[in-house]
Amino acid sequence: MKNRDLDQALMREALRLAGSAARRGEVPVGAILTDHGKVIARSANATLRRKDPTAHAEVLVIRKAARLLRNHRLEGLTLYVTLEPCLMCLGAMVQARIARCVFAASDPKVGAASTLALPRVQKGVNHRFPVEGGCLGDDASKLLREFFKSRRRKSPAAG
Amino acid sequence: MKNRDLDQALMREALRLAGSAARRGEVPVGAILTDHGKVIARSANATLRRKDPTAHAEVLVIRKAARLLRNHRLEGLTLYVTLEPCLMCLGAMVQARIARCVFAASDPKVGAASTLALPRVQKGVNHRFPVEGGCLGDDASKLLREFFKSRRRKSPAAG
Numbered sequence: 001m002k003n004r005d006l007d008q009a010l011m012r013e014a015l016r017l018a019g020s021a022a023r024r025g026e027v028p029v030g031a032i033l034t035d036h037g038k039v040i041a042r043s044a045n046a047t048l049r050r051k052d053p054t055a056h057a058e059v060l061v062i063r064k065a066a067r068l069l070r071n072h073r074l075e076g077l078t079l080y081v082t083l084e085p086c087l088m089c090l091g092a093m094v095q096a097r098i099a100r101c102v103f104a105a106s107d108p109k110v111g112a113a114s115t116l117a118l119p120r121v122q123k124g125v126n127h128r129f130p131v132e133g134g135c136l137g138d139d140a141s142k143l144l145r146e147f148f149k150s151r152r153r154k155s156p157a158a159g
Numbered sequence: 160m161k162n163r164d165l166d167q168a169l170m171r172e173a174l175r176l177a178g179s180a181a182r183r184g185e186v187p188v189g190a191i192l193t194d195h196g197k198v199i200a201r202s203a204n205a206t207l208r209r210k211d212p213t214a215h216a217e218v219l220v221i222r223k224a225a226r227l228l229r230n231h232r233l234e235g236l237t238l239y240v241t242l243e244p245c246l247m248c249l250g251a252m253v254q255a256r257i258a259r260c261v262f263a264a265s266d267p268k269v270g271a272a273s274t275l276a277l278p279r280v281q282k283g284v285n286h287r288f289p290v291e292g293g294c295l296g297d298d299a300s301k302l303l304r305e306f307f308k309s310r311r312r313k314s315p316a317a318g
Contacts, residue, residue, distance in 0.1 A: 052222050053231045053254040054213070063211050072212045087284060088254055091247025091271075095212040112250075112283050121280070124271045125246060 006037050007102055010080045011136045015104070015143065017044040017057070018082045022147045024049060031057035031081040033065040033074065033098070040077060041065040057081055058089035062096045073097045082140040084111030084133060094127045101131045104140035165196050166261055169239045170295045174263070174302065176203040176216070177241045181306045183208060190216035190240040192224040192233065192257070199236060200224040216240055217248035221255045232256045241299040243270030243292060253286045260290045263299030 010032060017030025021044035029045040043060035047053060058081050066072050074096040084107040085093070093101055094116075103113065113131045115121050122128065169191060176189025180203035188204040202219035206212060217240050225231050237259040238252060243266040252260055253275075262272065272290045274280055281287065 047231050047254075051225050051229050051231050053225055053233070053256075054218055054222055054251050055231075056254075059213055063213055066210050066212055070210050072206050072210050072214075074212070086250055086254070087280070088247055088250025091245055091250050092213050095206075095215075095245070095247055097212075110283055110285050112280070115274075115280055115283065118277060118279055120277055121246070121271070121274055124269055124274065126269050 007080070007135050010034055010037070010039070011082070011102065011104055011140075013039065013042070014057075014080045014082050015136065015139055017042055018140065018143055021045045021057075022143065028143050028147050029057045029081065029083045031061040031079060033061050034078050034080065035076065041068060054088065056086065056089050058085055059092050062092050062098075066096065075099065078102065080135075082136075083107050083144065084113050085131070086110045087112040087115060090116060090131070093129065094125050097127050098129060100129055102135050103131070103133050104136045105144060106133055106137065166239070166294050169193055169196070169198070170241070170261065170263055170299075172198065172201070173216075173239045173241050174295065174298055176201055177299065177302055180204045180216075181302065187302050187306050188216045188240065188242045190220040190238060192220050192236050192238050194236055200227060213247065215245065215248050217244055218251050221251050221257075225255065234258065237261065239294075241295075242266050242303065243272050244290070245269045246271040246274060249275060249290070252288065253284050256286050257288060259288055261294050262290070262292050263295045264303060265292055265296065 014030040014032050018028040022028035026045045032042045033040045041064040045057045046055045076099050078100040080102050082104045084103050173189040177187040181187035185204045191201045192199045200223040204216045205214045233255040239261050241263045243262050
C-alpha cells in the first residue's frame with residue numbers, strides 16, 4: 001500500500017473512534033498509535049465521561065500505548081488523530097518522543113500544530129517530529145460540524 | 160498570612176512531594192492544586208514508575224483534582240509546582256482552566272513558561288492565566304542538582 005493510502009486507511013480507523021465518541025456525547029476526536037502501519041493502541045476523546053481535562057484522544061492513546069509497551073518512550077511510532085492537536089497534546093507527543101503526527105481537520109481555534117515550528121518554542125523542546133495535516137480533513141470536519149449542530153438542536157438555549 | 164508567605168508555605172509542601180519522588184528514583188518534581196490557600200490535591204512526578212510519559216506532577220495533580228471535584232474544569236484554582244512547566248503541562252493547565260501557576264526553579268532546557276506570552280501561541284489558546292516563577296527556586300534547584308549528582312554517582316557510565 002502506498003504511504004498516502006496507508007495514512008488514509010489508518011485515519012479512517014481514527015474517524016470510526018471519533019464517531020463512537022460522538023455517540024457518547026463527547027466532542028468527536030479519535031486517535032491511534034501505529035508502528036509501521038500496525039495499530040498499537042486506539043483511543044477517543046473522553047474528557048466529560050472521565051471528568052478529566054487531559055483526557056483528549058491523543059493523551060489517552062499515548063498513555064495506553066506506553067502501558068502496553070511498558071515504556072514511557074514511544075520512539076518510532078506514528079500518531080493519527082482526527083483533529084489538529086492542542087498545545088497539551090503536542091507537548092505530550094514531545095514527551096513520548098513519537099516519530100510523526102498525522103491529523104485530519106484543522107482547528108482554527110485551539111489547534112497548535114504550527115506552534116512547534118516557532119523558533120522560541122523549538123528552543124524549549126527537546127524532541128522534534130513532523131506534524132502533517134489534511135489527511136481526510138473533510139470527513140473529520142463534517143463529523144465535528146454535525147456533532148455541534150445536533151448538540152445545538154438539543155439545547156437551543158446554549159446555542 | 161501575606162500572599163508571598165502563603166505561596167512559600169504551599170511551595171514547601173510541593174517541595175516535600177518532590178523529595179519523595181526523588182527517593183523513588185523519579186526526577187524530583189512535586190505539584191499541588193489549591194483553592195484560596197486550601198490544598199485540593201497533591202502529586203509528584205511518576206513517569207518511570209507508571210511507564211507514562213504524561214505522568215508529570217502537574218498533569219497528575221490536575222487529573223486528581225478533577226476526579227475529586229467531579230469536574231473537568233478547575234476554574235479559580237492555583238497550581239504550585241517545583242519546576243517550570245513544559246509545553247504539555249502548560250497546555251494541560253489551559254485545558255483545566257486554572258487561574259494561576261506558581262513555579263519554583265526555572266528549567267532552561269524544556270521550561271515553557273514564557274511560551275504562553277508569544278502572540279502566535281496566545282492566538283491558539285482559549286484561556287490565559289499568570290505563570291510566575293522563582294518562589295523558593297533555590298531550594299528546588301538544589302533538590303534537582305543533588306538528585307542528578309547522586310544518579311551520576313550510581314551509574315558513572317551514563318554520566
